[in-house]
Amino acid sequence: MVKKEMIAMLLAGGQGSRLGILTEKVAKPAVSFGAKYRIIDFPLSNCINSGIDTVGVLTQYQPLRLNTHIGIGIPWDLDRNEGGVTVLPPYEKSTSSEWYTGTANAIFQNMDYMEQYHPDYVLILSGDHIYKMDYQVMLDYHKANRADVTIACMPVPMEEAKRFGIMVADDQGRIHEFEEKPEHPSSNLASMGIYIFSWDTLREALYSLRDQNGCDFGKHILPWCKERGERLFAYEYHGYWKDVGTLGSYWQANMELIDIVPEFNLYEEFWRIYTKGDIIPPQYISQEAVLGRCLIGEGTEIYGEVHDSIIGANVTIGRGSVIRGSIIMRDTVIGEGVIMDKAIVAEGVTIGDGAVLGCGEERPNVDKPDVYAYGITTIGEHTVIPAHVRIGKNTAVSGRTRPEDYPGGVLESGQVLYVQDDEMAWCKDKGKEGEHA
Amino acid sequence: MRAIGIILAGGNNNRMRELSDKRAIAAMPIAGSYRSIDFALSNMANSHIGRVAVLTQYNARSLNEHLSSSKWWDFGRKQGGLFVFTPTITKENSLWYQGTADAIYQNLDFLTSSHEPYVVIASGDGVYKLDYNKVLEYHIAKHADITVVCTACRDQKDVERFGVLRMNEDCRIEEFEEKPIISSYNTISTGIYVLRRRQLIELIERTAQEGRHDFVSDILIRYKNLKRIYGYRIDTYWNNISTAEAYYQTNMDFLDPQIRRYFFREEPQIKTRIDDLPPAKYNPGAHVRNSLVSSGSIVNGAVENSVLFKNVFVGSNCVIKNSVILNDVYLGDNTHIENCIVEGHSTVRPNTYYCGEDGVRIVVENAERYHLR
Numbered sequence: 046m047v048k049k050e051m052i053a054m055l056l057a058g059g060q061g062s063r064l065g066i067l068t069e070k071v072a073k074p075a076v077s078f079g080a081k082y083r084i085i086d087f088p089l090s091n092c093i094n095s096g097i098d099t100v101g102v103l104t105q106y107q108p109l110r111l112n113t114h115i116g117i118g119i120p121w122d123l124d125r126n127e128g129g130v131t132v133l134p135p136y137e138k139s140t141s142s143e144w145y146t147g148t149a150n151a152i153f154q155n156m157d158y159m160e161q162y163h164p165d166y167v168l169i170l171s172g173d174h175i176y177k178m179d180y181q182v183m184l185d186y187h188k189a190n191r192a193d194v195t196i197a198c199m200p201v202p203m204e205e206a207k208r209f210g211i212m213v214a215d216d217q218g219r220i221h222e223f224e225e226k227p228e229h230p231s232s233n234l235a236s237m238g239i240y241i242f243s244w245d246t247l248r249e250a251l252y253s254l255r256d257q258n259g260c261d262f263g264k265h266i267l268p269w270c271k272e273r274g275e276r277l278f279a280y281e282y283h284g285y286w287k288d289v290g291t292l293g294s295y296w297q298a299n300m301e302l303i304d305i306v307p308e309f310n311l312y313e314e315f316w317r318i319y320t321k322g323d324i325i326p327p328q329y330i331s332q333e334a335v336l337g338r339c340l341i342g343e344g345t346e347i348y349g350e351v352h353d354s355i356i357g358a359n360v361t362i363g364r365g366s367v368i369r370g371s372i373i374m375r376d377t378v379i380g381e382g383v384i385m386d387k388a389i390v391a392e393g394v395t396i397g398d399g400a401v402l403g404c405g406e407e408r409p410n411v412d413k414p415d416v417y418a419y420g421i422t423t424i425g426e427h428t429v430i431p432a433h434v435r436i437g438k439n440t441a442v443s444g445r446t447r448p449e450d451y452p453g454g455v456l457e458s459g460q461v462l463y464v465q466d467d468e469m470a471w472c473k474d475k476g477k478e479g480e481h482a
Numbered sequence: 483m484r485a486i487g488i489i490l491a492g493g494n495n496n497r498m499r500e501l502s503d504k505r506a507i508a509a510m511p512i513a514g515s516y517r518s519i520d521f522a523l524s525n526m527a528n529s530h531i532g533r534v535a536v537l538t539q540y541n542a543r544s545l546n547e548h549l550s551s552s553k554w555w556d557f558g559r560k561q562g563g564l565f566v567f568t569p570t571i572t573k574e575n576s577l578w579y580q581g582t583a584d585a586i587y588q589n590l591d592f593l594t595s596s597h598e599p600y601v602v603i604a605s606g607d608g609v610y611k612l613d614y615n616k617v618l619e620y621h622i623a624k625h626a627d628i629t630v631v632c633t634a635c636r637d638q639k640d641v642e643r644f645g646v647l648r649m650n651e652d653c654r655i656e657e658f659e660e661k662p663i664i665s666s667y668n669t670i671s672t673g674i675y676v677l678r679r680r681q682l683i684e685l686i687e688r689t690a691q692e693g694r695h696d697f698v699s700d701i702l703i704r705y706k707n708l709k710r711i712y713g714y715r716i717d718t719y720w721n722n723i724s725t726a727e728a729y730y731q732t733n734m735d736f737l738d739p740q741i742r743r744y745f746f747r748e749e750p751q752i753k754t755r756i757d758d759l760p761p762a763k764y765n766p767g768a769h770v771r772n773s774l775v776s777s778g779s780i781v782n783g784a785v786e787n788s789v790l791f792k793n794v795f796v797g798s799n800c801v802i803k804n805s806v807i808l809n810d811v812y813l814g815d816n817t818h819i820e821n822c823i824v825e826g827h828s829t830v831r832p833n834t835y836y837c838g839e840d841g842v843r844i845v846v847e848n849a850e851r852y853h854l855r
Contacts, residue, residue, distance in 0.1 A: 079760075079761065080761035081760070081761045081777070119553065120756070120758070303763070305765055305766075311760035311761075312760055312763070312778070312780065317758050318758075318760070319758050320758070322756035322757075322758070325515050325516070325751070325752070325753070325754055325756075326513070326514070326515055326742075326745070326746035327513065327514030327515050327774040327775055327776040327777075327789075327790075327791075328762060328774070328775050328776075329737075329742060329773070329774055329775075330770040330771065330772070330773050330774075330775060330785075331771075331772060332771050332772045334770065334771070336764045336768050336769075336770055337764070337766065338764060338765060338766055339763075339764050340760075340761045340762070340763050340764075341761055341762050341764070341775075342761045342762075342777075343515070343761070343776075343777055344746060346742075358761075
């Protein structure tokens with residue numbers, strides 16, 4: 046019988062719609078972070094560093110890049126004979142077939158996966174936070190309290206508490222109440238979305254609530270456990286933890302990495318973060334390049350000027366270009382004389398010579414004012430931006446745009462430009478060739 | 483694939499000076515992210531050779547560490563894979579490898595237990611890309627007994643480091659001199675050979691019976707009038723790193739955009755062991771010009787015309803010029819390094835001055851590392 050004391054279930058199926066066009070074609074956990082990583086690398090590395098070698102990754106939304114990235118788990122040493130990493134997409138059943146309708150529902154649909162390891166404890170993680178945490182210490186806390194459920198919590202400033210699920214705990218850490226995004230919070234302990242369940246408690250809760258629509262840990266499972274009088278404990282965590290759910294917090298968390306001694310330090314020997322290293326060559330900094338504070342990934346060639354920015358792997362930045370306060374993801378090519386200020390540029394983008402990004406006044410976005418805010422210019426993956434256009438702040442651009450898409454060569458602040466790629470274009474071209482023949 | 487591979491990685495020589503004190507030449511770091519043997523290994527993998535033996539004996543710790551997992555070159559296979567053979571004491575033999583032919587003889591089982599008809603032999607100190615299948619096709623077309631891959635020597639003075647050869651119009655090798663002091667010929671052997679497996683077994687066994695040990699002088703030169711030995715000329719980038727100067731130059735060659743494109747961007751790719759290092763970080767005070775920088779490095783000072791390998795720390799107000807800084811080097815503040823190769827794991831104290839006056843200077847400084855990152 047295969048027996049694992051604790052297994053991890055990593056929820057990686059969410060779209061993360063507040064990241065706008067960054068998650069148009071990839072799930073949020075697969076979004077690049079910190080020049081060479083993807084967000085999911087942090088919880089996966091935490092797992093292996095904590096000695097957890099069995100991880101189920103639940104995928105649903107746009108899983109291709111996530112699947113490619115995880116593979117058989119080689120970068121995290123999760124390629125195991127027993128356990129290791131397993132990608133768990135929703136599947137068809139003989140009685141009913143449904144998507145994952147909620148966080149707890151997704152876990153419930155993979156009961157068989159968990160059963161085969163006979164775990165004593167199950168760790169529930171989400172794939173969208175940046176932090177380093179030893180889950181084994183949390184498990185020790187769980188055992189010491191003879192807890193049924195332990196919820197990792199983080200003290201947040203009182204004025205921000207209303208954005209989170211708040212735990213009200215006594216001196217021993219036992220939770221007596223939760224408040225979901227309360228108007229007047231009675232505590233500042235915010236749930237980090239990391240739970241340890243004793244196996245029997247989890248199984249019973251999931252079966253009891255199996256018919257609950259959109260069954261969710263925060264909304265249904267935890268209240269059910271508390272009703273039943275189970276022992277719920279808050280595990281206080283005081284390290285660095287960042288939710289990168291919005292463009293603003295994503296940009297901020299990236300920028301914090303370039304501080305001289307960053308609070309979240311990737312350079313420590315202890316607790317390494319692992320990722321799939323498919324781009325190997327060193328980076329090249331040319332004779333005319335100027336570098337300010339920045340992080341730069343492998344294989345990148347810099348001929349221009351870069352300040353306060355995060356540049357991914359295999360990027361080219363042309364002569365005379367000036368990049369400030371921006372995040373540029375892998376495989377992007379930036380032409381010559383491009384001026385970029387506070388932009389997030391996704392993977393595989395091409396920006397023509399002399400284009401200007403992030404110019405003009407800040408104006409609220411017309412499409413999604415709560416998503417495209419913070420004065421950031423967001424460029425979706427594989428976008429093409431023609432030469433010499435000017436793009437304002439709080440804007441979003443995606444698709445193969447052409448000069449005629451920019452009236453007067455300008456995309457004003459607060460506007461969006463989505464060009465639907467004509468997927469049959471190659472087919473039509475072929476047809477035309479045929480006519481000529 | 484129709485061939486198995488043998489990589490001769492045993493060697494060491496004093497012309498690498500202090501650089502080879504700690505490691506076999508095949509384990510020398512190259513171009514920021516790679517090691518010398520990666521080129522031969524990746525070429526083997528990219529030529530779909532599935533069974534490769536690495537023969538090594540001199541200070542192989544560094545090489546063994548690099549080859550500890552064969553998955554990076556896609557050799558982590560049930561069928562075939564990567565085999566590292568160091569000398570062992572057996573009933574018949576208790577000597578080290580006494581030469582390249584002897585190294586193969588001591589591991590003859592690898593040849594006899596294979597069933598592929600051909601063998602590709604390469605050395606671990608060449609920096610190049612080559613599809614060995616093309617050499618093999620040529621070998622078959624020429625009905626050759628042995629095919630030697632050769633190239634034009636960059637600098638005529640360098641012929642003394644190589645096997646120099648002359649071919650007739652049909653490319654059959656007529657003359658072969660091993661490491662001549664001067665030579666009127668410019669074509670040199672790259673140390674890459676293709677031959678039939680049975681032919682190799684026969685030659686190696688006979689050589690061993692005669693008490694001879696070297697592949698070049700005891701097989702290639704000795705048999706050149708008896709066997710059909712052909713030259714296969716390459717004109718793509720090839721360099722050998724067996725002296726400190728050649729090693730320095732090979733690394734500097736990667737500052738050329740064309741060479742970078744050839745090795746880094748064009749398929750097929752050279753693979754290496756992945757080290758899980760964070761991206762390179764530039765702090766205020768970093769002035770980097772025409773340089774290669776590898777992951778894990780933190781730069782606070784000026785770097786010009788240099789190659790920084792992995793995990794290098796450059797302190798504030800440092801000036802690094804025309805230098806090669808190997809893995810895990812710590813350079814304290816206000817350090818000046820010019821025309822040097824700084825050996826891996828060196829810890830250079832602040833306010834140090836090193837300058838290679840005529841030629842490359844090798845810096846090995848093992849100060850206690852009091853500054854931990």
